[in-house]
Amino acid sequence: MKCSRCRKDAIYFQRQSGQYYCGDHFNTHFIKKFMRGVREEQLIKKNEKVAVAVSGGKDSITLAYLLKKLQQRYPFQMEAIIIDEGISGYRNLTLDAAKAQLEMLEISYHIESFKDCFDRTLDSFEKNNKENACSTCGVLRRYLLNKKARELSCTKLATGHNLDDEGQSVIMNLMRGDIIRFSRGQNYYKKISDKFVERIKPLRYFLEKEIVIFALNNKLIFDSSECPYAVYAMRGEVRKFLDRMEDLRPTTKYSLLSGYDKILPTLNKCFIPESIGACKVCGEPTMDGVCMGCKILGK
Amino acid sequence: MIKVIFLRDKKSLEIEAENVSEVFSKLSLLKEEYVAIKNGKIVCEDESLSKGDTLELFTVASGG
Ligand code: SF4
Ligand SMILES: [Zn+2]
Ligand SMILES: [Zn+2]
Numbered sequence: 001m002k003c004s005r006c007r008k009d010a011i012y013f014q015r016q017s018g019q020y021y022c023g024d025h026f027n028t029h030f031i032k033k034f035m036r037g038v039r040e041e042q043l044i045k046k047n048e049k050v051a052v053a054v055s056g057g058k059d060s061i062t063l064a065y066l067l068k069k070l071q072q073r074y075p076f077q078m079e080a081i082i083i084d085e086g087i088s089g090y091r092n093l094t095l096d097a098a099k100a101q102l103e104m105l106e107i108s109y110h111i112e113s114f115k116d117c118f119d120r121t122l123d124s125f126e127k128n129n130k131e132n133a134c135s136t137c138g139v140l141r142r143y144l145l146n147k148k149a150r151e152l153s154c155t156k157l158a159t160g161h162n163l164d165d166e167g168q169s170v171i172m173n174l175m176r177g178d179i180i181r182f183s184r185g186q187n188y189y190k191k192i193s194d195k196f197v198e199r200i201k202p203l204r205y206f207l208e209k210e211i212v213i214f215a216l217n218n219k220l221i222f223d224s225s226e227c228p229y230a231v232y233a234m235r236g237e238v239r240k241f242l243d244r245m246e247d248l249r250p251t252t253k254y255s256l257l258s259g260y261d262k263i264l265p266t267l268n269k270c271f272i273p274e275s276i277g278a279c280k281v282c283g284e285p286t287m288d289g290v291c292m293g294c295k296i297l298g299k
Numbered sequence: 300m301i302k303v304i305f306l307r308d309k310k311s312l313e314i315e316a317e318n319v320s321e322v323f324s325k326l327s328l329l330k331e332e333y334v335a336i337k338n339g340k341i342v343c344e345d346e347s348l349s350k351g352d353t354l355e356l357f358t359v360a361s362g363g
Pocket of ligand 3: 290293
């Protein structure tokens with residue numbers, strides 16, 4: 001098939017819009033959508049300092065690449081933070097990809113490891129409890145990202161979450177009955193404690209498949225191995241369900257997230273307190289007396 | 300015959316198919332799950348296939 005805009009061969013058919021895209025027009029479309037999103041949501045202000053969380057997978061690499069492009073339009077500072085959770089046979093590969101691509105983009109980076117910061121690797125936690133790996137990993141990773149971004153005096157923390165990730169999280173939080181997490185949204189971090197660096201997700205309305213095509217089309221360096229703990233996570237099942245629904249009815253993922261975004265302000269008002277306290281052990285913000293990070297670390 | 304290669308699992312198989320869509324349906328795969336690469340080039344699902352073509356499937360999901 002040919003591109004809907006020129007005579008070149010199409011590389012992608014966007015079922016949601018009925019458009020065919022060649023490589024060049026796909027790039028233009030993707031970059032435009034990114035720039036428009038950042039502008040309309042006012043995600044990054046002029047001269048702000050942004051921390052970008054980079055894992056070495058296609059989402060965060062694409063995000064770093066696009067933020068670098070955004071820097072050509074107006075000035076802001078950017079530093080990358082790479083978290084090394086200590087997952088043998090996996091994180092070392094994605095780490096190498098992250099370093100290589102960031103060096104090529106001339107983005108400076110900081111590597112923070114579980115081993116150095118908590119004196120333990122994720123592997124050491126999860127020997128007997130693989131089903132729990134993702135929640136331990138997530139809590140400690142967010143803890144470190146926030147702490148490091150704050151230390152670097154960044155006012156935003158950008159992550160590469162995509163439309164698929166976001167839709168899955170909406171469903172998973174609801175299925176777990178975790179109404180607090182379900183009701184948070186991104187603004188939570190802005191309003192609830194000044195120890196939280198405000199989080200932004202510039203790719204949250206991009207389909208995961210489109211991000212893969214963008215990363216391949218632009219020959220970005222990323223690693224596509226799968227984390228050994230991923231198979232134990234409920235997310236995989238929810239992903240399959242959403243993929244099937246999208247196949248039956250294109251735009252399902254989009255409708256799910258935009259519908260959720262519409263009720264989020266109300267959820268926020270109903271379930272989220274105005275402010276929270278500090279952890280008795282480490283001083284990081286938390287709703288309980290002791291933060292999740294310290295609980296996991298047995299402090 | 301078309302050679303189909305699953306890039307992540309490094310598994311491959313041969314299949315009879317006239318276009319990419321047919322490969323997906325014969326193997327019960329969803330379009331959301333893979334990016335199709337024909338003879339080194341990213342292609343749409345309605346791309347036609349002919350004898351001797353190689354179709355690589357790039358897994359979309361990245362657990363991590
Ligand atoms: S799959 Fe789970 S354990 Fe692996 S990196 Fe992602 S959150 Fe961490
Ligand atoms: Zn074109
Ligand atoms: Zn704590």
